[in-house]
Amino acid sequence: MNRGYTTPVTSITEKDFESLVQLALEEDLPAGDITTDTLFSVEESCTAILLAKEEGVLCGLSVIPCLIQKSKTNVTWSQILEDGAPLSKGTIIGELKGSLVGILKMERILLNFIQYLSGIATNANRVAKQFPNLLILDTRKTLPGYRKLAKYAVYTGGGANHRINLSDMAMLKDNHITKAGSIQSAVQMVRQKNPGKKIELEIDGLSQLEDAIESKPDILLLDNFSDGDTEKAIYILKDKAPEIRIECSGGITPDKLKFLSKFEGIGVSMGYLTHTVKFLDISLDIK
Structure with a gap:
């Protein structure tokens, strides 16, 4: 992995x-x-x-x-x-x-x-170590000036690095999508202007899933999804778009990690790794 x-x-x-x-x-x-x-x-x-x-x-x-x-x-x-x-x-x-x-x-x-x-x-x-089949990711929630050191420490401990900075890859959130007019427009605009850069798309509900799949991001972030909606989204993605990497975030607790660990290779981003x-x-x- x-x-x-x-x-x-x-x-x-x-x-x-x-x-x-x-x-x-x-x-x-x-x-x-x-x-x-x-x-x-x-x-x-x-x-x-x-x-x-x-x-x-x-x-x-x-x-x-x-x-x-x-x-x-x-x-x-x-x-x-x-x-x-x-x-x-x-x-x-x-x-x-x-x-x-x-x-x-x-x-x-x-x-x-x-x-x-x-x-x-x-x-x-x-x-x-507790959840070896999950990709435990850091975030950009680091002290100013310590970004690279903090991410190195996460990697040294066995965790994984999300994007290092805003220039590293694109991440589309609700404000970006609203400004662009739609999920597909936002992804298309970024892809056209930044060929070769990875694109991550954040969605906060199942209602956005179909548009998200059609836009073909490299990574799809399921933000603050319930366990039930997370499971539905993962099964749909693995069936319809297995090439899209899946990430979960928002209020991740040990119980949530235990639940997610049944899905092999899911990414989980945790600000906790560096800000607490x-x-x-x-x-x-x-x-």
Whole structure:
């Protein structure tokens, strides 16, 4: 099963987060660290262990070398695990060595990135493992600037990527259809002006299904359908238009996922994966 509607975010590079790292340093250290600069000498050194305090999926380690470089501190990073590694309480992720002052100043920023992205990866992993025959998709409900990182974390956890941005593929909703005059007109206009781009069409009732099938979108989104209407729509689509991919969204609960899991390969988009995230409990313990 391809885990993405377009090209999924299977990796990230420094270009994807260096501006966020720089912003984080400027935000947290506008004039140094009063506590650390007062209590410790720049000559002091230490070793610090990055340690998991609960079960989850690791994500975001490539941020650490960038943070060290931009903080201009004499610290080295020794990585033990890779992104995607399963974590349990007490798992050692890696080790920082060098300037005590430097490590203390970057501690919170480092943990914010790793805890946040690992939290997203863990969210996605829990749902994807429980419902392996569904395509668990993210959405564009991400923090500004963190889009690519958040979608990478979803993919790392075993989830799938919906469109990465508005330029990636077309998605026609009720306002677009109203302006175009009809479902078929909206799809036709987008297809003519954007050959080669995928088109997803959202409908909110069975009354739109016939027009939706005739318009031949690549993906049909059943938004806030009841279980009964979802089942009817899926059976009709599999019979009349098996080439159209099916996606469900809107108020998706565990019970709804259990119901949908009987339909092989259905996509389910869940803003929950990225907008309701608990930081994974990871600490940086100085020896």
